[in-house]
Amino acid sequence: MKKIYLVCATGIATSTMVRLRVEGFLREQGVEAAVQQMRVTELHADRIDADLIIATTSIPADVRGRAQVVDGIPLITGQGANETLRRILEILQPAS
Amino acid sequence: MSAILEAIGNFLNTLGPLIVLPIVITILGLILGMRIDRAFRSGLVTAIAFVGIFLTIGLLGEKLSTIGQAFAERTGTGLDIIDIGWPAAAALAFGTPVGNLIIPIGIALNIILLVIGLTQTLDIDIWNFWHMAFVGAIVQYVTGSFALALLAAAVSLVIALFLADWSAPLIQKHFQMPGISIPHLQSAGYMLLAVPFAWLINRIPFLRNLKLDPDTVRKRLGLLGEPIVLGLIIGILLALLAGQGWQDILGTGINIAAVMLLIPRMVAILMEGLTPVADAAREFMTKRFAGRTFHIGLDSAVLIGNPTVLAAGLLMVPIEILLALALSPLGNRTLPFIDLADGPFVAAMLAPLVAGDVLLTVILGAIVMGIGLIFTTLLAPAVTAMISTSGAAVDIPAGYAAYTVMSDAAIPTSYGLYYLFQTPVVVAAIVSLLILVGLYFLKRRFTLGEKAFTESADVAEKASTKSASD
Numbered sequence: 001m002k003k004i005y006l007v008c009a010t011g012i013a014t015s016t017m018v019r020l021r022v023e024g025f026l027r028e029q030g031v032e033a034a035v036q037q038m039r040v041t042e043l044h045a046d047r048i049d050a051d052l053i054i055a056t057t058s059i060p061a062d063v064r065g066r067a068q069v070v071d072g073i074p075l076i077t078g079q080g081a082n083e084t085l086r087r088i089l090e091i092l093q094p095a096s
Numbered sequence: 097m098s099a100i101l102e103a104i105g106n107f108l109n110t111l112g113p114l115i116v117l118p119i120v121i122t123i124l125g126l127i128l129g130m131r132i133d134r135a136f137r138s139g140l141v142t143a144i145a146f147v148g149i150f151l152t153i154g155l156l157g158e159k160l161s162t163i164g165q166a167f168a169e170r171t172g173t174g175l176d177i178i179d180i181g182w183p184a185a186a187a188l189a190f191g192t193p194v195g196n197l198i199i200p201i202g203i204a205l206n207i208i209l210l211v212i213g214l215t216q217t218l219d220i221d222i223w224n225f226w227h228m229a230f231v232g233a234i235v236q237y238v239t240g241s242f243a244l245a246l247l248a249a250a251v252s253l254v255i256a257l258f259l260a261d262w263s264a265p266l267i268q269k270h271f272q273m274p275g276i277s278i279p280h281l282q283s284a285g286y287m288l289l290a291v292p293f294a295w296l297i298n299r300i301p302f303l304r305n306l307k308l309d310p311d312t313v314r315k316r317l318g319l320l321g322e323p324i325v326l327g328l329i330i331g332i333l334l335a336l337l338a339g340q341g342w343q344d345i346l347g348t349g350i351n352i353a354a355v356m357l358l359i360p361r362m363v364a365i366l367m368e369g370l371t372p373v374a375d376a377a378r379e380f381m382t383k384r385f386a387g388r389t390f391h392i393g394l395d396s397a398v399l400i401g402n403p404t405v406l407a408a409g410l411l412m413v414p415i416e417i418l419l420a421l422a423l424s425p426l427g428n429r430t431l432p433f434i435d436l437a438d439g440p441f442v443a444a445m446l447a448p449l450v451a452g453d454v455l456l457t458v459i460l461g462a463i464v465m466g467i468g469l470i471f472t473t474l475l476a477p478a479v480t481a482m483i484s485t486s487g488a489a490v491d492i493p494a495g496y497a498a499y500t501v502m503s504d505a506a507i508p509t510s511y512g513l514y515y516l517f518q519t520p521v522v523v524a525a526i527v528s529l530l531i532l533v534g535l536y537f538l539k540r541r542f543t544l545g546e547k548a549f550t551e552s553a554d555v556a557e558k559a560s561t562k563s564a565s566d
Contacts, residue, residue, distance in 0.1 A: 009400030009440060012183075012360045013223060016367035017374070037364070040401045041321030057401030058271075060314070076220070077392040078378050079275060 002033045002092050005048075006072070007055040011039035014056040018072040022054065025085050031092055052091050098243040105193045105242025113191040118143040121373060124200045128376035141369035148362035149187040153180075155355050163348060164431060166338035174424045177476045177498045180483070181434025182282065183359040185501035186226040187366070188482050194232030194245045198225045199370075201246070202253055203377055210381070210390065214536070215257040216264070217277045219393035220378045223370050227281040228253045230504050234478035235517045244521070248513045251528045252281065255509055257393070258535040259284040263445060264391050270448035271399050277391035278399070283444040285507035286464040293463050294449035297456055308454040310403035317410040323437040326413070327356035330436060355434060399444040408447060408457040409440030412465070415458065416502075419466050430472040435502035442503075468506025475505040475514060 006022070008015035015037045026033055036050075040057050048066035053059060056072040063069075068091050074080035108116050118139030125135025168176035189195045202225040209215040232249035236242060260279035268274050278284050297303060319325050331352030335345040378392070399405055416432040416439070442461050450456035476498040483499055504510055517524050 007401075009395075009397035010360065012364045013367055013395050014397050016364045017371045020368060020371050039321075039323075041318070041406065044318070055401065056398050058403075059401055060311075060403065073273065073276070073394075073398060076394060077275060078375075078382065079392070 002031075002052065003050040004033050004035045004092075005043075005050040005053045005067070006035060006037045007040050007043060007053055007057065007059065008037075008072075009040055009057050011037050011042070014072070014076060018054055018056060018075050021075045021081070021085075022088065025088070026092075029089060031089070033092060052088065054088065098241070101243040101246065102241070105236075105245075108193040108196050113146055113196055114143050116196040117146065117190070120196060120200060121369065124203070125373050125376060127200075128203075128373065128380045130372065130376045134372055138369050138372050142366060143369075145362055145366035145369055146187065146191065148365055149184070149359065150191075152355070152358045152362050153184045153187065155351060155358065163335055163338045163340065163344075166340070167334055167431070168429075170339050171337055173421055174429055175420055175431035177429045177473060177500050178431055179433040179435050179472070179502040180479075180499045181355070181359070182438060182501060182503040183363045184434070185230065185479070185504055186223075186363065187359075189226045189229040189233050190366075192229060192233040192236065192482065192485075193242055194236060194249050195226065195229035197246070198229040198232065198249060199373070201250070202228060205250055205253055206257065207381065209254070209257060210385070215254075215261055216389075217257050217260045217279050217391045217393040218378070218381050219257065219260070219279045220374045221280060221393055221395045222374050222377065223367060224280050224282070224395055225253070227256070227285075227504060227507075230501075231510055231513050233482045234475060234510065234514050237478040237481045238514060238518055244517050244524070247525075247528075248517050251532070252509055252513055253279075254532055255535065256281050256284060258532070258539055259287060260391065260393055262535070262539040263287060263448075266448050267399070267445065270452065271402060273398065275392060276394050276398070278396045278445060279393040280396040281507055281509060282438075282441045282503055283396035283399070285509050286442060286468075287445050287449070289464050289467065289508045290446050290449060290460045293460055294446070294456075297459055298450060303456060303459070304453065306455055308407070310407035310454050313407035313410060313454065314403065317407075317413075320410050320413050321406070323356035323360075324353045326437055327352040327354075327434075330433065334431075334433075352434075356437065396441055396444045400440045402444075402447065402452075404447045404452045404454050404457055405440050405443045407454050408443035408461060409438075411454070411458045412436075412439030412442060412461050415462050416465055416469075419462060420469055423466060423469055426470070428469045428473050429476070429498075430469050430500055430502065432469075432502055438503045464508075465506060467508070468502070471508070471511040472500045472502055472505040475511060476500040478514065479505060 006015040006019050019035060019037060043063050045062040045066055050067045053067045053069045054072040055069060059069050070087055074084040121142050122135045122139035125138055164178040165176055168174055199222050206219050228249040231252040232245040235248040236245035256279040260277035264277035267278055328349045332345055332349035335348035413436050416436060420428055420430060420432050443457050446460040447457045479500045480498045516527055
C-alpha cells in the first residue's frame with residue numbers, strides 16, 4: 001500500500017483539512033493508501049518512509065529528494081483543487 | 097437589546113458548549129447549504145472533540161501548578177504564572193458563551209464586510225475564530241457583560257481582516273503564495289507592533305551582515321522542533337528546579353510530553369468537525385461572488401515551513417525563557433511553557449518585514465515577545481477565570497496558582513481590547529471606531545509592499561523559498 005504524509009506546521013490544523021479532502025477523494029477513486037499527519041519539524045530526510053508528501057507549508061530541500069511532494073494549499077482554498085487531486089492520483093497510480 | 101443579549105449569554109452558559117456548539121454548527125451548516133446528515137455529523141464531531149479536549153486538559157492539572165509555585169519560590173524568579181499553551185486555550189475559548197456563537201457571527205461579519213467592500217479577505221480559517229472568542233472571553237471576565245464581549249470579539253475580527261488585507265501583498269510575494277492572506281492573529285497580531293522596529297533594525301547596517309544560516313540552525317536545534325521532546329525536556333527541568341523527588345521529575349517530564357501530543361490530537365478532531373463547514377462557507381461565497389477576486393484567508397501555519405521562520409522559531413525557545421527571567425524585575429510573572437513550541441507562529445509574519453533574515457527576525461520576535469510577556473502576566477487573572485469556569489477538569493488550588501496563554505495573551509490586540517473595554521462604553525466604542533478607521537486608511541495609504549522593507553536586501557530572493565508545488 002502507498003504511504004502518504006500530510007505535512008503542515010502543527011500536524012493538526014491544515015493537514016486535517018487536507019486529510020479529509022484526500023481521504024474522501026481516494027475513497028471515491030477506490031484507491032487505498034496509508035495516510036499519516038505530520039509536523040514539518042518532524043520530517044527528517046533520512047527517516048522518510050512515504051511515496052507522497054502533501055504539504056500545506058514549504059518543505060526543506062533535503063526532504064524533497066526522498067518522496068514526491070505536492071502542494072496541498074489548493075485543496076484548502078479550492079482554487080486549482082481538481083488539478084492537485086489529479087496529480088495525487090497520478091503519483092499513487094502511475095499509468096503503467 | 098443588551099438585556100436580551102445578557103439573557104442569551106446566561107442561557108448559553110447554562111447549557112454549556114457540549115450542547116450549544118453542535119446545535120450551532122449544524123444550523124450553520126444547513127444555512128450554508130450542507131446536507132443535513134453532513135451538517136449534523138460536523139456538529140456531533142465538534143462536541144466529541146470537546147469531550148476529548150476537556151479530558152486531556154486535566155493533564156495540566158493541579159500537579160503542574162503546584163510545581164510552578166515551588167519553582168517560583170525555590171528559584172526566587174517570581175515566575176509563578178504557568179503558560180497552558182494555545183491548544184488548550186483555543187478549546188477553552190470556544191467553550192465560553194462568546195465562543196459558542198463566534199463561528200456563525202464571524203462568518204456573517206466577514207460576508208458583510210466583503211459585500212460592502214471593506215475587506216478583500218474571505219476567512220475560511222474558521223477554526224482561528226477562537227482568537228476572537230478569546231478576546232471576548234477575557235472582556236467578559238473583566239466587564240461581566242456578554243454584549244461588550246461580543247463587540248470586542250467583533251472588533252478583533254475586523255482588525256484581523258484589515259491586517260490580513262494590509263499584509264497580503266508582502267506575504268504573497270515573500271512566501272510565493274498568490275491568492276492568500278493571513279487573518280490569523282497568532283501571527284498577524286504581532287505585525288503592527290513590529291513594523292516600526294523592523295523599519296529601525298533594517299537600517300542598522302552591521303546586523304544585516306551577521307547572516308545566520310537557517311539550515312544550520314534547523315539541524316543544530318532540530319530536537320526542539322519536536323514538541324514531545326521539548327515537553328519532556330522542559331517538564332524535567334522545571335520539576336528539577338522546583339526540587340521534586342526523582343519520580344516526580346520524570347513523571348512531570350512524561351506528563352508534559354503527553355500534553356504536547358494529546359491535546360493537539362484532540363484539537364485535530366475539532367478540525368475534522370469544522371472543516372466541512374469551512375468548505376461549505378467557501379463554496380457558498382465563491383458561488384455568490386463569481387467574478388470577484390478576493391484573498392482566501394488561511395492559518396499562518398501555511399507559512400511555517402519556510403526555513404527562516406522555522407529557524408527563528410527554534411531560536412525563540414531559549415530566548416523566550418531568557419526574556420522571562422530578565423523581565424521578572426520589570427513585572428513579568430509568566431513562565432513560558434507549552435507555547436514554547438509556538439515560536440514559528442510568532443516569527444511567521446515578522447520574517448517578511450526583514451527580508452527573511454534569521455537574526456533580524458529573532459530580534460523582532462524578542463521585542464514583541466518581551467512586551468508580550470508583560471501582557472500575558474496582566475491577563476493571567478482573566479485566563480485563569482476562563483479555565484475555572486469552563487467544563488474542563490482542571491483544579492486550580494485556591495488563592496495562588498494562576499495560568500496564562502503565552503501565544504494569545506501576548507498579542508497586543510488582546511490586551512489592548514481588554515483594557516479598552518474596561519473604560520466607559522462610549523469611550524470604548526469611539527476608540528474602537530477610530531482604530532478601525534485608522535487601520536482602514538493605513539491599509540489604503542501605506543501599502544505593506546516589499547519596497548518598505550527589502551530595499552537593497554538581496555537576501556529576500558534567497559530566503560523566500562519556493563512553494564511546495566515546484
